[in-house]
Amino acid sequence: MSNNPDFVKFDKVDKSYDGKVLVVKDLNLDIAEGEFITMLGPSGSGKTTCLMMLAGFETPTNGEIFLDKNPISNIPPHKRGIGMVFQNYALFPHMTVFENLAFPLKVRKINKDDIDKKVDKALSMVSLTGFENRMPGQLSGGQQQRVAVARALVFDPQVVLMDEPLGALDKNLRESMQYEIKHIHESIGVTVVYVTHDQSEALTMSNRIAVFNDGKVQQLSSPDKLYEEPVNSFVAEFIGENNTFAGEVTNFQKDQCKVKLSNGSEIIANPISVNSNGDKTTVSLRPERAIINTKNNMDNNFKGKIEEIIYHGDHTRVRIDLLGNKEFILKVPNSSSNLDIKMGNQINVSWNSHDARALDPK
């Protein structure tokens, strides 16, 4: 399937709208054929601009984009053969579902029988067979979304771009659509470039995620790596929950270091982006990697005072004052062994130094 590792290639792409601020800075990104890649980032991070440049609605200020080895900056959008699903679906309101789907085929002068066949196939793919003669206004949000997806796929494009396609749907529908889009991608093997600011959406659907911030790709890796091994504190903060300690490296070794915190205590951490003693650092630790009252041997063991308990059903979130950090969050599974969690109690918190990643200072 993924026989071409740089099917879509951003090569040193810069983009500026006003000649003063760079919205996208020196973007280098290779997307493999058949890959599902997500551009994730807060609003204004340049992810949608990248998508628009790929679709052809914006031109790079500098650099070049290659599609299957061919530069495409001078090719107008309608000749690129890239399907796109828009945030507000952008279905043509004066055409029926059938006419919407037939539009890309008609402009390609495909004969009528083939159009019927392809539209049928596309509609059955999104399980909307029988809706051919409805107008988009008569469909629910989820159905409109499916029509938009079907329309972007019906002309067999090489690449499909999706610009926050699920943003307007409610939570349950959004989740079921995530799976649906993922399954469609798996069954037809098209290359998908997906833009979202919803991290859980990105983690569920993608082969790889490019985290954008401030016009740059902060990290490009698979969802699990992104979550488990963030390379800088922005990614650690942006993806999932995160406990942080700010401090200074005191005992630097190759695979372990000691970090002195502002209240004087020292913790052992995994050096990721620190190089020598005296470096400022932010240590990042996922809430679920810190364990209370464990009998296992772990190299970080501290006592903390329970400040707040929030009940979440299957688990309980506990806020602890630990090593001067009053916002330290623990996720405690809802099991009978953890019934002694009470406000104001002192508890033992432990974690492995490998899970505490010493990243760049914020």
Added chain:
Amino acid sequence: MSAELKQILTTDGIPLEISLKRAERKNKIKAFLLVAPLLFFLMITYIFPIGDMLMRSVDDKMVTNMLPNTFKSMENWDGTEMPSEEIFEAFYIDFQKLVEEKREGKLSTQLNYTKNGFKSIIKKLRRKSKTFEEGNYKEQIMAVHRRWADIDYWRAIKRHAPSYTTSKYLKGIDMYKNEEGKIVSVEEDRRIHRVLWLRTLEIAFFVTLLCFLMAYPIAYLLATIPMKYSNLLMICVLLPFWTSLLVRTASWMILLQQQGVVNDFFVMIGLVADDNRPEMMYNKTGTYVAMTQILLPFMVLPLYSVMKTISPSLMRAGKSLGGTPFVTFWKVYFPLTIPGIGAGCLLVFILAIGYYITPALVGGASGTLISNQIAFHMKSTLDWSFASAMGLMLLTGVLAIYWVYNKLVGIDNIKLG
């Protein structure tokens, strides 16, 4: 389920519908009182006068009341030969009464609208009738002027017998009821109204077309460029709208006249010779130019308000799906602007068809419209019933266009903003 619908009662046992009506009555009265002053004002200043004018267009009681005896004796006269002595006598009695009341002038005006030549012979009859002897009125009247011996003039009088008449409407389309009571057209060289109607339709049609062709790109630009430019452009569109109609028309007169700015410019760049300046005013050209410019905002605004609601992502979607910019425009954008086109065209056409000041000032003889003819009859000939007949015909025409439009496009599809 039982076939009978069970009446729903409120908690207190009153039927729900009655209870609801009671609760809403107060609000209804309040709402009516709020609009009552305006309603009253409109009734007095608008609906009542218009109704009165419309009645005038068919009202012919004035002559009926002036010649009661004549019409009574004419009941059995079939108009094939000269009226009998009895009719002449009745006419003489009626006429004497009118002379006593000094109302014979009004009679002559009314009869003259129907047939030219009545004015002078009625004047003459008044003078001569003072010396009439009793009896044998037929010969005495016929001797006053040879027209009194012409059967056509007596037929014309008889046509005034009914209290209501359609003659004004027929006159509006250059037709009349002839002596045999058939509806026929007037002689070809006297058909002035039909030409005017056709010219009015033609000018309204082409002004609408010109406005559409010019307004569409402007509206598109307005709807798509960034806010800071579109606001400025919008003011440019609206500025003439806020200027008095007379001022705008007058400035066109300055621009278009033979010694005017446009002609001077043409001469300067050598397009036309100084002694051969084209006439751009007091003809159709002037009417077209000025009316198109003046009515342009009425086309731009509905188009703009519709285009503003069309999401730019639709055009992008069309392009990303492989449509060339033109195909995308034609298949996606244009169909979505049809409500605006309909509203704009209907508005401009209806305004143009009844336009008065501009054609009156820059139209000259070949550029005037039916409304100028209506004004002419209101102010100069004082034939108000004819003027209101033509006004009603114009109104009917506009309503007919509205009806056709509703059938073709649907009035719900109209968007004025």
